[in-house]
Amino acid sequence: MEEWTVKVEQSDNKKEKPDTEQLEFGRSFTDHMFVMDYSEPVGWHDARIVPYQPLTIEPSAMAFHYGQSVFEGMKAYHAQNGDIQLFRPDKNLARLNHSNDRLCIPPIDEEFVLKAIKQLVYMDKEWIPKAEGTSLYIRPFIISTEPYLGVAPSHHYKLIVILSPVGAYYKEGINPVKIAVENHYVRAVKGGTGEAKTGGNYASSLKAQEVVGKQGYSQVLWLDGVEKKYIEEVGSMNVFFKINGEVVTPALNGSILSGITRDSVIEMLKYWDIPVSERRISMEELYQAYLDGQLEEAFGTGTAAVISPIGELAWEGKKIHVNEGEIGNVAKRLYDTMSGIQYGKVEDPFGWIVKVKEAAPVK
Amino acid sequence: MEEWTVKVEQSDNKKEKPDTEQLEFGRSFTDHMFVMDYSEPVGWHDARIVPYQPLTIEPSAMAFHYGQSVFEGMKAYHAQNGDIQLFRPDKNLARLNHSNDRLCIPPIDEEFVLKAIKQLVYMDKEWIPKAEGTSLYIRPFIISTEPYLGVAPSHHYKLIVILSPVGAYYKEGINPVKIAVENHYVRAVKGGTGEAKTGGNYASSLKAQEVVGKQGYSQVLWLDGVEKKYIEEVGSMNVFFKINGEVVTPALNGSILSGITRDSVIEMLKYWDIPVSERRISMEELYQAYLDGQLEEAFGTGTAAVISPIGELAWEGKKIHVNEGEIGNVAKRLYDTMSGIQYGKVEDPFGWIVKVKEAAPVK
Ligand SMILES: Cc1ncc(COP(=O)(O)O)c(C=O)c1O
Ligand SMILES: Cc1ncc(COP(=O)(O)O)c(C=O)c1O
Numbered sequence: 001m002e003e004w005t006v007k008v009e010q011s012d013n014k015k016e017k018p019d020t021e022q023l024e025f026g027r028s029f030t031d032h033m034f035v036m037d038y039s040e041p042v043g044w045h046d047a048r049i050v051p052y053q054p055l056t057i058e059p060s061a062m063a064f065h066y067g068q069s070v071f072e073g074m075k076a077y078h079a080q081n082g083d084i085q086l087f088r089p090d091k092n093l094a095r096l097n098h099s100n101d102r103l104c105i106p107p108i109d110e111e112f113v114l115k116a117i118k119q120l121v122y123m124d125k126e127w128i129p130k131a132e133g134t135s136l137y138i139r140p141f142i143i144s145t146e147p148y149l150g151v152a153p154s155h156h157y158k159l160i161v162i163l164s165p166v167g168a169y170y171k172e173g174i175n176p177v178k179i180a181v182e183n184h185y186v187r188a189v190k191g192g193t194g195e196a197k198t199g200g201n202y203a204s205s206l207k208a209q210e211v212v213g214k215q216g217y218s219q220v221l222w223l224d225g226v227e228k229k230y231i232e233e234v235g236s237m238n239v240f241f242k243i244n245g246e247v248v249t250p251a252l253n254g255s256i257l258s259g260i261t262r263d264s265v266i267e268m269l270k271y272w273d274i275p276v277s278e279r280r281i282s283m284e285e286l287y288q289a290y291l292d293g294q295l296e297e298a299f300g301t302g303t304a305a306v307i308s309p310i311g312e313l314a315w316e317g318k319k320i321h322v323n324e325g326e327i328g329n330v331a332k333r334l335y336d337t338m339s340g341i342q343y344g345k346v347e348d349p350f351g352w353i354v355k356v357k358e359a360a361p362v363k
Numbered sequence: 364m365e366e367w368t369v370k371v372e373q374s375d376n377k378k379e380k381p382d383t384e385q386l387e388f389g390r391s392f393t394d395h396m397f398v399m400d401y402s403e404p405v406g407w408h409d410a411r412i413v414p415y416q417p418l419t420i421e422p423s424a425m426a427f428h429y430g431q432s433v434f435e436g437m438k439a440y441h442a443q444n445g446d447i448q449l450f451r452p453d454k455n456l457a458r459l460n461h462s463n464d465r466l467c468i469p470p471i472d473e474e475f476v477l478k479a480i481k482q483l484v485y486m487d488k489e490w491i492p493k494a495e496g497t498s499l500y501i502r503p504f505i506i507s508t509e510p511y512l513g514v515a516p517s518h519h520y521k522l523i524v525i526l527s528p529v530g531a532y533y534k535e536g537i538n539p540v541k542i543a544v545e546n547h548y549v550r551a552v553k554g555g556t557g558e559a560k561t562g563g564n565y566a567s568s569l570k571a572q573e574v575v576g577k578q579g580y581s582q583v584l585w586l587d588g589v590e591k592k593y594i595e596e597v598g599s600m601n602v603f604f605k606i607n608g609e610v611v612t613p614a615l616n617g618s619i620l621s622g623i624t625r626d627s628v629i630e631m632l633k634y635w636d637i638p639v640s641e642r643r644i645s646m647e648e649l650y651q652a653y654l655d656g657q658l659e660e661a662f663g664t665g666t667a668a669v670i671s672p673i674g675e676l677a678w679e680g681k682k683i684h685v686n687e688g689e690i691g692n693v694a695k696r697l698y699d700t701m702s703g704i705q706y707g708k709v710e711d712p713f714g715w716i717v718k719v720k721e722a723a724p725v726k
Contacts, residue, residue, distance in 0.1 A: 026512025029423060054419045059525050060392060064506050067430045067562025068569065104569040139512060143427050149389025149502060149527060151565050151599055153573065162422050164512060184554055189588045191549030193567045199430025200563020202514050204556045206431065206467040210516065225552045226589050236514055 006034070006116050008123075011051035020129045023167030025304070026137065030124040034116050034161040038106055044159070047112070049120055052162065062154045063143035067200045070099035071141035073303050074260075075166075076121045076356060078128045078135070079344030084121060084356035086138075087342050089114055091260045096140060098258075099196035104153035105142055113140070117161055118356045124163055125356075133168030133339075169305045174327050174335065176311025177300075179234060180217035181283060182208045183316065187232070187255075189225030194232075194255030201257075205235060217314065219300075225255065229282045237300030237308060238262035241286060242330055244294040251278040261301040265334055267350060274330065283315055290320045297328030306342075307335040369397070369479050371486075374414035383492045386530030388667070389500065393487040397479050397524035401469055407522070410475075412483055415525065425517045426506035430563045433462035434504035436666050437623075438529075439484045439719060441491045441498070442707030447484060447719035449501075450705050452477055454623045459503060461621075462559035467516035468505055476503070480524055481719045487526055488719075496531030496702070532668045537690050537698065539674025540663075542597060543580035544646060545571045546679065550595070550618075552588030557595075557618030564620075568598060580677065582663075588618065592645045600663030600671060601625035604649060605693055607657040614641040624664040628697055630713060637693065646678055653683045660691030669705075670698040 011031040018028045029052050036047040063069050072092045077085045093110040100107050117138060121128075128136040140161045144154030185208035188194025188201055208220045221239065224230040231250050233239055238259040240249045247269055252258050269276040289295045298310040298320075311325040322328075327335075340346025341353060374394040381391045392415050399410040426432050435455045440448045456473040463470055480501060484491075491499040503524045507517030548571035551557025551564055571583045584602065587593040594613050596602055601622040603612045610632055615621050632639040652658045661673035661683075674688040685691075690698075703709025704716060 026423070033422060052422075054421050056417045056419055058417050059396060059415070059523050060389070060527075064426065064432060064504060065434055065502070065562060065565075067432070067564075067566035069427060069430070069566070071428055102570060103566055104573055137512070139423075139428070141427060149500070151568065151572075153569050160422050164423075186552050186554030189549050189552040189555065191547055191588065191591075192552065192555075193563070198563070198566060199428060200556070200561070200566050201430075202428075203430035203432070203466055203561060203563050205514065206516050207465060209514075210467055225554065
C-alpha cells in the first residue's frame with residue numbers, strides 16, 4: 001500500500017455554499033469527493049479526489065439489485081480555535097470493515113482511507129459551517145458495481161466519500177422526543193445484518209417509521225426480532241435509560257449497531273464514576289421501573305443528535321413519561337461534554353479528537 | 364393513465380449477440396431497456412424505451428445508502444411454434460407492488476408496465492435464444508434516486524426493465540443438488556422484509572452462502588429467524604418435500620418469498636389430485652421422516668431452475684440423502700409439465716401463458 005497516492009483533480013466550477021441558517025441535513029454537497037475502485041486481482045486502486053459529480057453505473061450493477069452496500073457517518077467540526085476536528089474517525093473505519101466482512105465486501109486499508117478523508121475535508125474546508133452546533137457530515141460508502149445479475153459477492157466495488165454541510169440539530173434548544181415502541185415490524189434479528197451498517201436495515205425500517213410518524217411519534221424503538229420483548233435501539237440511535245441511579249443500555253447482541261456515540265457515552269460515564277451497565281433489558285422491566293418511579297432518564301445517542309432525550313415512550317397502548325418531558329441531568333452533562341469535546345471547548349481526556357491539518361498529500 | 368405512451372428511441376448501434384452455447388446467467392444484456400421515472404406530485408411519468416445504457420446517478424441517491432429498492436425476475440420463452448411466451452407475468456407485477464408497499468415505494472400501474480414489458484421484449488425479440496431450455500430473463504427493478512442522505516422514503520424513483528438472454532439451467536441433465544441447512548445466519552424474520560423482493564434480503568444471504576460454498580454445498584436452506592427450527596426456503600427457491608405420499612411446503616408466514624413457481628406447483632399438484640399442503644414443517648420432523656424412510660422427494664422451485672431436485676441435505680452434522688440422489692417422479696413430472704407449458708410443448712389448462720405479439724405500441 002505504500003505506493004498508494006491520491007490523485008487530485010480540482011473542481012474549476014466551485015458551487016455556491018448554502019446559507020448556514022437554511023442548512024438541511026444531507027441535502028447539499030461540497031465541491032469534491034473521494035473515489036477508489038476495487039477489482040480483482042488488483043484490489044483497491046485508483047484512489048482519487050475529483051469534482052463532486054454523478055456516477056455512471058450500469059443498470060445491471062449489483063448494488064441496484066442485491067443490496068450489497070455499506071456506509072458510515074461521521075462529522076468534521078470547526079473548533080472554536082479554528083481547528084478542524086474529527087471525532088474517533090478510526091472507529092468509523094473499523095466499523096466499515098466490520099460491515100464489509102458481514103456483507104462479503106473486501107476490507108479497506110483503514111489508515112489510508114482516513115488519510116484520504118482528511119485530505120478531502122481539508123480541500124473542502126471552506127464548506128465546514130462555523131455556527132454553533134453545525135458541522136460537515138462525512139459519508140463514506142461502498143457499492144457493488146459488477147454488471148451481473150447473480151446472487152453472489154460482487155468482484156467490483158466503488159468506495160466513495162461525500163461531504164455535506166449540516167445545520168444545528170437542536171435549533172430551538174434540546175427538546176425531548178416522543179418515541180413509539182414497535183411491536184409488529186422488525187428491523188434486524190440475531191444472525192441477520194443488524195450489526196452492520198448496510199442499506200437493507202434502513203430500508204426495512206421505513207414502513208414502521210411511516211406508521212408511527214402518522215401518529216405523531218418521531219421515531220421507532222425497536223424490540224428484538226425473536227421475542228419482541230427486549231429493547232434494541234432507536235431508528236439511527238442507540239438507547240440508554242437511567243433507572244434508580246444506574247445507566248443501562250442494551251448489550252451488543254449481534255442485531256444492534258455498535259454506535260460510536262454509545263461507546264463514548266459508556267466510557268464517559270465510567271470516567272465520571274456513574275454506574276453504567278450493558279445488558280438485556282425488556283420493555284416489561286422498563287415499564288415496571290416507570291411505575292415504581294425509578295425511570296429517571298431516557299435518551300438516544302448517535303452522530304447526528306449526539307444525545308437526544310426521550311420525553312415519552314408509547315408501548316402497547318400505555319404511555320411512559322420520562323422526567324416530566326425535560327432533559328435529565330446525566331443526558332445534559334453527556335451532551336455538554338461530548339459536544340464540548342467535539343467543538344474544542346472542553347478538554348478531551350480520552351484522546352478522541354483527531355485534527356485535520358494541511359498535511360503532505362497522502363502517499 | 365390513459366394518456367400514457369411509451370416513447371421509443373431505437374438503438375442505432377446493435378450489439379453482437381452472445382453464442383447460445385456460451386450464455387451465462389445475467390451477464391449480457393439486450394439492445395434496449397425500459398425506463399420510467401417517479402417524482403412528486405406527478406407520479407410515474409416519462410415511460411420510454413431507450414438504448415441499453417449506463418445510468419447517471421448522484422452519489423447521494425438514496426438507493427446507494429438506504430437500500431430502498433425492489434426487483435422482479437421472469438422470463439420470455441421462444442415456444443416451439445415460434446411464439447414468444449411469458450409465464451404468469453401478472454403475478455410478477457403484483458408481487459412487485461407488494462414489495463413496493465413493504466418498502467414504501469409508490470405503486471406502479473401493473474397493466475401498463477406489463478404492456479411496456481411486452482413492447483420491450485418484442486423489440487428485442489431477436490435476443491431470445493431458441494435452443495432447448497434457454498430464455499430471455501426479464502429484470503424489472505425500482506431504485507430510489509432522491510439525492511438526500513436522510514432515512515425516509517425517497518420522493519424520486521426509477522423503474523427500469525433490462526433483458527438478459529440466458530442459457531439452459533440444466534445443460535447436462537437434471538442433477539440433484541447438495542444443500543446445507545443454515546443454523547447461524549438468518550435471511551429474514553417475521554416482521555422484516557422476507558416477503559418482499561428487495562436487495563437487503565439477498566445481501567444478508569451472501570455470507571452464509573460463502574461459508575457453505577467452501578464446504579461443497581450449492582445453496583443454503585434457511586430456517587425461521589425466531590426458533591431456527593422451521594424450514595423457510597432455499598437461496599432463491601421455495602422448497603417442497605414429498606413425505607409419505609404427501610407434498611409439503613412451508614406456509615407463507617411473512618418471512619418467505621411467495622414464489623410464482625411455488626404457487627404454480629401447488630395448483631398443478633391439486634389439478635393432478637396429488638395431496639399437497641402448505642404448513643409449518645421443522646427440520647426435526649423432516650429428519651424423522653427421513654429416518655422412518657418416508658422422505659420420498661425434496662426439490663426447490665424458482666424461475667431460474669423451474670424445479671431443482673435436492674439430493675442431499677446437511678443439518679447439524681447429520682446428512683439426509685433423498686431418493687438415492689435421483690430426481691423423484693413428482694419433481695420430474697412437475698418439471699416436464701411446467702417447462703412444457705413454458706415452451707408451448709404441453710397444453711396450458713391453467714391460462715398461465717401470455718403471448719407477446721406485435722401489438723399497437725402501448726398507449
Ligand atoms: C441503526 C443505528 N444505530 C445507532 C446509530 C448510532 O451510531 P453512532 O453513534 O456511531 O452514530 C446509528 C447511526 O449511525 C444507526 O444508524
Ligand atoms: C428468495 C426467493 N425465494 C423464492 C424464489 C422463487 O420465486 P419464483 O418462483 O417467483 O421465481 C425466488 C426467486 O425469485 C427468490 O429470490
